[in-house]
Amino acid sequence: MEKIINISNLTKDYGHGRGIFDFSFDIKRGEVFGLVGTNGSGKTTTIRNMMGFIKPQNGKITINGNDSWKDAYEIKKSVGYIPGQIDFPDVGTGTDFLKIQADFLGIKDLSYMNKLIDMFKLDSDASLKRMSKGMKQKTAIVAAFMSQPDILIMDEPSTGLDPMMRDKLIELILEQKKKGKTIFLSSHIFKELEDTCDRVAFIHNGKMINIVDRAQYEENMDKQYKIGFAVPKEYQQFLKCNYEILTQNENYNHLVIKINDTQMNRLFKSLQPYNIRYINYQPYTLEWYYTNIIEKQEVQKYV
Known part of the structure; x- marks a missing residue:
């Protein structure tokens, strides 16, 4: 697919470790691409450069x-x-601003603008x-x-919206996605990214950590289970079994494994000799991926 947005080796250094450093990624036509990271990680700096x-x-x-x-005006x-x-500039009402914006963009038919005003229950007057x-x-949307x-291109587009209006925004993004529009957004709301994005980039302290494809957190993936062991020795013994372990915690003798549904019988047979405190299914969400994979990877770098 055609690459509509290309970012190559982007660096904006404000000093003292602040900024963004050597960002490289591209966004294809019709793709919804998300950017997630903590405050100060570089989301807004990336978008302002764009x-x-x-x-x-x-x-x-x-x-x-x-x-x-060079072509910022055209963009x-x-x-x-x-x-x-x-x-906003001091131009009076929301309606005044939107009409000025329509003139700038050469929009003659304001019917879609009015549809959006109704959709978001905006008092534009x-x-x-x-x-x-x-x-x-809402006016900015x-x-x-x-x-x-x-x-x-949207920087935290749902900020300040109530849950109902946030759902309306997601509905609008998905509507535009169906029309083949290319969308880039940053957000701190993982569900918002899960519901809309084809890929999500994780950034931390101004550095690109990973780009996750939708397939990595959708329901048709391998499942993950959190297993707690009553006896530390048995916990250590199970670690030697041939399972893909995503996370583990020796203090509480529990771990999270990733396993395909076809291997569930094998798992339960393997667990029969052990004293199990609990086994819980863990939804493989984008937030889980961030907190358990990305954050822990970053923490380990400084240990």
């Missing part, structure tokens, strides 16, 4: 063939963008200055989607 608001010290970004720094006209920090955080976020752009 939109041409800041210039990297090294590396290059192209979006639909345009250089993110801003063709890409639907939701910033992480929303600060309210003063921008007096809008709540959630209302500002309408502004980003109303031209139905082929590419959308």
Whole structure:
């Protein structure tokens, strides 16, 4: 598939270990690509570089063939963008702002804009200055989607939304995905990423840790089970068995294994000689992957 967004060796160093360092990845046409990491990990810096608001010290970004720094104006006209920090100009009401945005984008038919306003229950006649955080976020969502752009770039797009409106946003993203739009978003809400993304990149302290494909956390994968042992010696003995162990904890004598459904009979036969305290099925979610694989890998680097 055609690569619509390409990021190559991107570095923006603010000093004292802050910034992003040697990021490289690409996003294909029609793909929804997510970015997740803790506060300060580099999500917003990455997106600001993509939109041409800041210039990297090294590396290059192209979006639909345009250089993110040299062709920033063209990118801003063709890409639907939701910033992480929303600060509207003093132009009156939400309606006033959206009409100015429509003029900038050359939108004559405002029917889709009005559909989005209804969808998100946005009081667009309210003063921008007096809008709540959630209302500002809705206005930014309408502004980003109303031209139905082929590419959308969003920095924490559900910030300030209540659960119902967050579901509406997910519905909107999936609707655009079905139309073949290319979408890049950062989020701290794992379910939001799980529901929408084909791939998710994990970043930590400004460095790319891993890129996870959807197949790695969908339900049709191998299952994982958490097993607790009553006797430490038996726990140690089971570790020598030929099972794929994802995590283990000697303090509590428990571990998590990954196993295919076809091997469940073998597992239960293997466990018969042991005193088992519990065995629990563990859903293999994106959040589990982050907290148990990514975070632990990073911690071990400093031990």
